[in-house]
Amino acid sequence: MTEQNPDDTGVWRHPAAGEPSWFTPSKRVPRPDARVWPPPPPPSEPPGSSTVPIPVVRHASRNQPWPPPARPMAVPPAMPEAPAPRPPEPPVEAAFAPEPASEPTPVPVAARRRRRRRPMPKAAKIGIQFSGAVILACAFVGVRGYDALGQYREKVPAASERHVPKGRSAPLGNATWRLVGIALAPSQFQTPETPDREMMQIEVEATGLNADAKYYTSSLPGFYLSDKAGRMWLALASKTPEELGAGKTGRFTLMSAVPKALEDQVELVMWPSEHEGKDQSGPSLRFAR
Amino acid sequence: MVTHPGFVPDAPARPSPQGAPRARVPVWRRVLGAIAGLALACGAVYVQSLVLTPDQLNDPITTSGGMHDELVTDRFSTRVERLEFARTVRVKQTYTTDEATTDNIFLIVKVGATTPRRPTRLDAHLLTADGLRFEPTDRVAATASMADKWVQPGWWRSGFFFFEVPKPAVAGLRLVVAEPETLFGDTWVAETSADLGLDETEAERMVGAAKDVYEVTG
Secondary structure, three states: OOOOOOOOOOOOOOOOOOOOOOOOOOOOOOOOOOOOOOOOOOOOOOOOOOOOOOOOOOOOOOOOOOOOOOOOOOOOOOOOOOOOOOOOOOOHHHHHOOOOOOOOOOOOHHHHHHHHOOOOOHHHHHHHHHHHHHHHHHHHHHHHHHHHHHHHHHHOOOOEEEEEOOOOEEEEOOEEEEEEEEEEOOHHHOOOOOOOEEEEEEEEEEEEOOHHHHHHHOOOOEEEEEOOOOOEEEOEEEEOOOOOOEOOEEEEEEEEEEEHHHOOOOEEEEEOOHHHHHHOOOEEEEEOO | OOOOHHHOOOOOOOOOOOOOOOOOOOHHHHHHHHHHHHHHHHHHHHHHOOOOOHHHHOOOEEEEEOOOOOEEOOOOEEEEEEEEEEEEEEEEOOOOEEEEEEEEEEEEEEEEEEOOOOOEOOEEEEEOOOOOEEOOOOOOOHHHEHHHOOEOOOOOEEEEEEEEEOHHHOOOOEEEEEOOOOOOOOOOOEEEEEEOOOOHHHHHHHHHOOEEEEEEEO
């Protein structure tokens, strides 16, 4: 039994010494020198080797490798009886001969003019660079601000207030709301220790638009009393309807403390939820008294 | 391969042999330019050290003052009205009386607050001289605290914040009042920071004169 090499997996073996392999390096055969640049002239072909003579296109501009399409003729030309006399064929040798090096390529007129333009004054150059930097900075800040504003508006929708005339009702959320009245609260609710405030009692009637209106009995909408300047005072519910639903009407009784001077000016403002009322975002109703 | 002469790119134009002679720059100008470049690079690196960290960018905008100063922000105004130390706080409610005792000391801060526009609630915390933060204690019923009360426009509302602090930390305390933090915190929220005027001697005197029982209703 032969001793086995532990590294030998049996998959690959060293090739035999004489055997040519891609792995064993072999001596490189030096290649003969060949002219690479400038490209060698094409091998001349013996005359008569080409069956179709290709005429040399002279004065072809390199910027226009493709000729403009020919206009379609209104009337197709009649077939000539006899083939037109051919122009004298250029010799085949000339077709492949390189262009004479002495002939300079024509420089475009615009490039010549650009090269001749006077250099820009240094002050103008610095001014252009500076204004470019300022414009780019403004654009950067503007785009970032616009993006931040968009994100904020997605989170907190813009407030839109709807004014409701006296005695009318308006839909908001899952119900239609009507202000019944704002009046001074009965004397047992007044607080004698704070004579500068007045307790107000507000009656609001809600008629459900769909079955989800029942949630207003537990999670109240955001009610506030507001003056003309936009200051807000909490209006907390002291009585909520037993049930509310599609087509059902219920009455909310709210209490709110406002400064004494504003007791006959404050108006009821409401948002569909307490959270929106806290942010003062989204649609809201303002009831005229 | 046969290449048509038209498709072979031209060799790049060689610079003219004589060439325009380069303008001579004096040595002192080169040195000056190198120094200016180095200074600009150092300045750029230094400015990077002034960039605010994300935490600092979220810092609130603080209005500072002392005792009895009216500290005004866009969202609310506060003033510290009174300061008391006590070993026991008794909260009298309608039917029960809760008593909270501590081995440290209770600091009772009476704060008045109002808002310019809309109703809000306020939270408070203490900052010690060396940057420690104390939240209001939970030994005292939350209903007695100012944090439970609405602050509305048009009038000042006063209430108490109760803190439990170790006696050595009393000197140099500041009271910071802000609106409660939301889950996804707003940036640049307003806060007021009032120096409670407790230097070493004053702190020692007030802690020594702490009441046995401080009684509030709530």
